[in-house]
Amino acid sequence: MAVDADHTSQGRTPQGRIPRGMPAPAGLLERMMSNRHFLGLLFMLPAAALLLLFLTYPLGLGVWLGFTDTRIGRPGIFIGLENFELMWTDTVFWLSVFNTILYTVVASILKFGLGLWLALLLNQHMPFKAFFRAIVLLPWVVPTVLSAIAFWWIYDAQFSIISWALREMGLIEANINFLGDTWNARWSVIAANVWRGIPFVAISLLAGLQTIPQSLYEAATLDGTTPWQRFRYITLPLLTPIIAVVMTFSVLFTFTDFQLIYVLTRGGPINATHLMATLSFQRAIPGGFLGEGAAIATAMIPFLLSAILFSYFGLQRRRWQHGGQD
């Protein structure tokens, strides 16, 4: 143990006694300040305090509220699982669960596919490389609310530029009901989310791509591999740890999306685009039922945890990363 060795070197015998003739024992504070374990704890304290105060406490409070009948302006009492029982029989809640899963799965897959494709393209040698890389980030840089408002116009029932363009080309006769039809609305919000989320995936994967040594590709090329083989056996395995992290974040962002839906549809038409996050807000704040809103938010945790666990234990399998079979 390094600590014991240090102490020994400071003049203690291996048994811990101080030999005669040595200086008097240092004060408790001094001894603690020279103890690595104590110092480790001390240095972690600010971070731990911040985490406890701003992460654990709100999360804990949120979960606790879910088990109470707290309302805006009135503290609640513990009611056990009543909120969850109510949710169980609530068709709007189940619709929001369905919408959230559909939204997350479809948007994440599209973001991953298109993001990876874009990253591979940007990784090629081309003129104005830096410019293109910077421009790709734009959708991510624009504040969500602003891009949501832009999409609101793009999807407007009367003034949509898409509808206008298609009508001018003679492809459609009437405007597309982007946000009024149940399924159109779902696909429209997913498309907006994908547009916004691609840069994050693409730029992160591009960073990952640049860490892969060129020598591997050169060696593989000399071995006569096809581009697909190089992608499958070099790029993909070495990129997997990055993919795991990026997709975990992407799934979390998508699952908890709020602003886009709130600006575009407020969960309409007839709750067809309500996500769990928007429903939670609607019930808790404008509705005043803080307990129920918190319970809906709490119900998101198992889904989020499984997404994280899937990413960590599913995508980070070492053998797969090293090009082997599962």
Add this chain to the structure above:
Amino acid sequence: MTITRRDILLGTAAGVAAGAVMPALRGGAPAFGQTKLNYTPEKGAELRVLRWSAFVKGDEDSWIANTEKFTKETGVKVRIDKESWEDIRPKAAVAANVGSGPDIMFVWFDDPHQYPDKLLDVTDLADYLGKKYGGWYEGPASYAKRDGKFIGLPLATIGNAICYRESWMNEAGFKEFPKDTAGFLELCKALKAKGHPAGFAHGHAVGDGSNFAHWLLWSHGGRLVDENNKVVVNSPETIASLKYAHELYKTYIPGTESWLDVNNNRAFLAGEIGLTANGVSLYYAAKNDPKLQDMAKDIRTTPFPVGPTGVAAELYQITSNIIFKHTKYPNAAKAYLQFMFEEAQMQEWIKQSSAYCCQTLKAFANNPVWTSDPNHVAYAKASDLLRTNGYAGTLGYASAGVMADYVVVDMVAEAATGQRTPEEAAKRAEARANRYYRV
């Protein structure tokens, strides 16, 4: 309106000057504008007021000018903060829960009923004002009253009325706007045939969506709950209203299921629709736009038609002033509200709000704003026609929850668009409402 703050200040200054001269001629009475306050502000009192961001510039300017007058007369400093109207509810709730923050707030709908224990009882002030100014309108007062006590002062009703183009109505073969729902449907059909469809928000539009859905329900005799808070929305009257909505929907422009509060304004101003319902702001948007002068001259406003019940009743949006119990200066707060509600200030504020804010005290119904433009008339009786949310039950958590969850709005949208039959839509709304009224 393009009334600037400078105009108001000049106007006020002129008024004060005139007021100062007149009493002198009469023989030394108090200067004009001075109000005899029933409450003596605490020494060193300062107030913080949190209001919603103004929709009409004149409203805010006038409120600030009146506040400055109050500060001048009493020495009480007042700071006015603004929040977007959607943030008012959470902010008020937090202030009530935490016991700190603003002293006075402008709140919406049934907010005062969410935390009545945290609000200062202002019954004495409300009674004084009611007695002096012809009484409070019943609907607005219900929002500020609980168990016979006033826990706030109803400030204003934001009216909503049908907005249409007169020339298009004439073109469709109607000389006058129909007064009943049957005639209204015929007009909408005729307008649609002439290429000027109607359009009402069926999306999650907090203001326009809720107003329209409640008018539709109430005009046919439907109610969400009865006097005992029992959910009775699944009734023949409701189903009749939903069948009517389905017929009316056929005369709409496509896409109204996605409409939020602003969509109907856009569509109307772009000439895409011939008829919708809105606050007076729609008319002002046209009137203040040089390019839309022809349209502005053609716009007419009228109250919603009356349904088979023969009774006019609207939801409208209502705002009240509340004083939190946590205020250190309750007397100053009451004095401030008294000052703002006294005739000199309140009449000016209503006038400058350009028909957007309807008086809650009956004596102010003679405000010149209602006759200054024919299109203001439809908004003049908003407080009189107002019916409370969750009618005929009591206001509280359940009524607020049902409104926030768009139960009535969704029911109407489902039936109007044909996604569900009227019977199914009413049944579903019943089940959803029962969750709040806990059956």
